Amino acid sequence: MSDSLHSLQRTLCIIKPDAVKKKVQGGIIQKILDAGFNIRGMKMIRLDESAARKFYEVHKERPFYGELVSFMTSGPVVVIALEKENAVADYRKLIGATDPAEAEEGTIRKIFADSKSENAVHGSDSEENGKIETGFFFTDKELI
Numbered sequence: 626m627s628d629s630l631h632s633l634q635r636t637l638c639i640i641k642p643d644a645v646k647k648k649v650q651g652g653i654i655q656k657i658l659d660a661g662f663n664i665r666g667m668k669m670i671r672l673d674e675s676a677a678r679k680f681y682e683v684h685k686e687r688p689f690y691g692e693l694v695s696f697m698t699s700g701p702v703v704v705i706a707l708e709k710e711n712a713v714a715d716y717r718k719l720i721g722a723t724d725p726a727e728a729e730e731g732t733i734r735k736i737f738a739d740s741k742s743e744n745a746v747h748g749s750d751s752e753e754n755g756k757i758e759t760g761f762f763f764t765d766k767e768l769i
């Protein structure tokens with residue numbers, strides 16, 4: 626149930642291979658929780674090439690698509706289904722700009738990311754994609 630003023634939204638966080646390798650998952654998750662998000666589902670997985678290609682299909686014509694797929698399959702990731710009022714916009718503000726060099730002070734990417742391609746976390750870019758991307762990794766039964 627939702628009303629238009631206070632609708633709960635879902636958004637997908639992926640803690641990317643660079644952040645898992647650096648063992649900063651804990652710090653990232655704590656910042657997300659401190660910002661008022663609820664975790665409805667969470668798991669650590671290793672994406673295979675076909676899953677990564679499918680997840681990032683929208684970028685398939687971009688010059689960085691191959692690099693993106695190879696990076697996202699280079700090690701384990703943590704996928705997290707987040708829920709909160711206004712989750713999509715609030716989470717994007719919390720993570721900061723795609724390029725950490727352009728991200729605001731205090732944002733997750735400013736603190737934890739190294740570059741535009743190895744940028745620590747993913748976030749859904751719309752309410753619609755929040756639902757689609759959460760469904761990509763979690764069945765309804767897995768969301769608590």
Ligand code: CMP
Pocket residue numbers: 684689692693723741742743744746747748
């Ligand atoms: P993400 O939010 O996961 O969605 C698409 C990803 O593509 C983005 O984060 C970046 O990691 C990556 N990306 C975007 N632009 C570039 C770029 N110019 N070069 C390399 N990777 C990029």
